[in-house]
Amino acid sequence: MFLERVVENLEKKSDKVVLIDKKNGKYIPLTFKDLKKRISTIQDKLSELNEEDRVVIFMENSPLWIASLFAVIFKRGIAVPSDYLLSEKEIFNIFRDAQPRYIITSSANEEKVKKAVKKLGYKPAVINVDKLSFDEDKPLTVKVPDIDEVAVILYTSGTTGNPKGVMLTYKNLNHNIEGIEDTGVLRENDRFAAILPFHHTYPLLVTAILPIVEALPVAFIEKLTPNDILSTIREQNVTIMVGVPKLYQVIYHNIMVEIGKLSGPKKSIVNSALKLFKKVGIKKLQRAVFKEVHKKIGPSLRFMISGGAKLNVEVAKGLEALGFNILEGYGLTETSPLVSVNRPDKKKIGSAGLPIKGVEVKIVNGEIVVKGDNVMKGYYNRPEETEAVIRDGWFYTGDLGFIDDDGFIHITGRAKDVIVLDNGKNVYPEDIENEIFKSNYILEVGVFEEDGVIKAIIRPDFELLIEEGVEDIHEFIKQEVKRTTRHLQSYKKVKEFKLTDRELPRTRIGKLRRFMLPDMYKEI
Numbered sequence: 001m002f003l004e005r006v007v008e009n010l011e012k013k014s015d016k017v018v019l020i021d022k023k024n025g026k027y028i029p030l031t032f033k034d035l036k037k038r039i040s041t042i043q044d045k046l047s048e049l050n051e052e053d054r055v056v057i058f059m060e061n062s063p064l065w066i067a068s069l070f071a072v073i074f075k076r077g078i079a080v081p082s083d084y085l086l087s088e089k090e091i092f093n094i095f096r097d098a099q100p101r102y103i104i105t106s107s108a109n110e111e112k113v114k115k116a117v118k119k120l121g122y123k124p125a126v127i128n129v130d131k132l133s134f135d136e137d138k139p140l141t142v143k144v145p146d147i148d149e150v151a152v153i154l155y156t157s158g159t160t161g162n163p164k165g166v167m168l169t170y171k172n173l174n175h176n177i178e179g180i181e182d183t184g185v186l187r188e189n190d191r192f193a194a195i196l197p198f199h200h201t202y203p204l205l206v207t208a209i210l211p212i213v214e215a216l217p218v219a220f221i222e223k224l225t226p227n228d229i230l231s232t233i234r235e236q237n238v239t240i241m242v243g244v245p246k247l248y249q250v251i252y253h254n255i256m257v258e259i260g261k262l263s264g265p266k267k268s269i270v271n272s273a274l275k276l277f278k279k280v281g282i283k284k285l286q287r288a289v290f291k292e293v294h295k296k297i298g299p300s301l302r303f304m305i306s307g308g309a310k311l312n313v314e315v316a317k318g319l320e321a322l323g324f325n326i327l328e329g330y331g332l333t334e335t336s337p338l339v340s341v342n343r344p345d346k347k348k349i350g351s352a353g354l355p356i357k358g359v360e361v362k363i364v365n366g367e368i369v370v371k372g373d374n375v376m377k378g379y380y381n382r383p384e385e386t387e388a389v390i391r392d393g394w395f396y397t398g399d400l401g402f403i404d405d406d407g408f409i410h411i412t413g414r415a416k417d418v419i420v421l422d423n424g425k426n427v428y429p430e431d432i433e434n435e436i437f438k439s440n441y442i443l444e445v446g447v448f449e450e451d452g453v454i455k456a457i458i459r460p461d462f463e464l465l466i467e468e469g470v471e472d473i474h475e476f477i478k479q480e481v482k483r484t485t486r487h488l489q490s491y492k493k494v495k496e497f498k499l500t501d502r503e504l505p506r507t508r509i510g511k512l513r514r515f516m517l518p519d520m521y522k523e524i
Helices: 002-012 032-045 063-073 088-098 110-117 170-182 201-214 226-235 245-260 264-279 283-289 291-297 313-321 383-389 429-436 462-467 473-485 514-523
Strands: 017-023 026-031 054-058 078-081 102-105 125-128 150-155 165-169 192-194 218-220 240-243 303-306 326-331 338-341 359-364 367-372 394-403 409-414 442-450 453-460 496-499
Touching: 002 032, 002 170, 002 201, 017 032, 017 063, 026 032, 032 063, 032 125, 054 063, 054 088, 063 078, 063 201, 088 110, 088 150, 088 165, 102 110, 110 125, 150 170, 150 201, 165 170, 170 201, 170 338, 192 201, 192 226, 192 240, 201 218, 201 240, 218 226, 226 245, 226 291, 240 245, 245 264, 245 303, 245 313, 245 442, 264 283, 264 313, 283 291, 313 326, 338 359, 359 394, 383 394, 409 429, 429 442, 429 453, 429 473, 442 514, 453 473, 453 514, 462 473, 473 496
Parallel strands: 017 218, 054 078, 054 102, 078 150, 102 125, 192 218, 240 303, 303 326, 453 496
Antiparallel strands: 017 026, 150 165, 326 338, 359 367, 367 394, 394 409, 442 453
16 A cells, blocks of 8 residues: 555665755755654644544645645545635634544634634634744554545535535555556656645645655745746756646746747748648657757756546647647546546547556446545535445546547536526536637636626737737637637627636636636626
């Protein structure tokens, strides 16, 4: 099991650098020996933790976050990673449901925790890891759990605004780690970057747990800006970027804007090369032609991994044409998270890849249904809701899609997002969004239906539009919407839209919170 491999790394690879922190612009390397000290010191503060006691981890990504996770599960406690950006009311709701014995936090979040705890009716112990000293070598406690025991409870951020606690067992996590290893993606000199928040199952598994199991370094990002992310990837020779579609959309958009600023023969050559490489790709040649782009993004990058939401096909094709290697996957919190992924040697752009080892996938009435050791134990304290989604061992995902003749999974949307018009026609908002997003002048688009009318909220690239001297931005975007959707059937076309300079409402992992769009539309 993966826990035994972590213990072995702590003991036998004590001098190997595994975490690279970043503070005030400086990188601070931490070895397995340093990690062990931090785990044992935090365990010392968890002195009264019993097996199956819940421990909420409520803080920003850091080496101490990872140390806190292993401090808890090494003692057979249940870790409850929570989004540190939640409001006092939202975190109180998680505290009330999880009933933690301990809450591990940082100085930046301690005050919010203490305010939420006051309303609980009992007093869990609050540990601020920033106030601990890690100079001493304290004894490390490791209790071997049963593989079917719950390791973590993850509260879904909820695209519907109704978070539930997902119970994942050691078997679930172990299955996903073995599934990733089976894809052949990893090499012994790989390096990761911790870009996404660990409270979500995708980064938790791939950038918090997996690197510690595999003894592969993970670099932390000090400020979550595109510049700081890319500078860390370059300076720390990161080989595998784990991101969400929104990150790749920003990267691709900025590249295309720069290409648009070229003039004369150079612009013509670059556009011709992109057009050619979208049809026929030779990675070495592509990387040579777009050498400056790779130098800016990260010359060491082997793979861009995309998950958490569906990646726009144009973005994927564009980045592939530029010489990057995109591997898109699919999964849910309830599946630990991985269900399927594209492999380096088996890949279809626009698909979610092939199921990982030990996972069965089928389509029932258009819905994707999953079976395997990756499927959760259930929702915490919600047996009826668990029974509603797990039937005869199959997990009903709520996602719509199909499996092609080669076994690749294709996602078409969420069942609850499908717009059924008065004429009985079904409209998938993501399909419309993907077309509109082909415009280089549009950063984000959210489509929804109201009173039988298909509407959209669009966030244009105002800076680019002003730079190009566009005077009537609304009219310009109207023409862009018409141009990009002219081939769609009339009933799929956007009838009304509004512009905004605000980001559209999304979960922390980048999924559009579509249920919030009508209210946002009214506010604009």
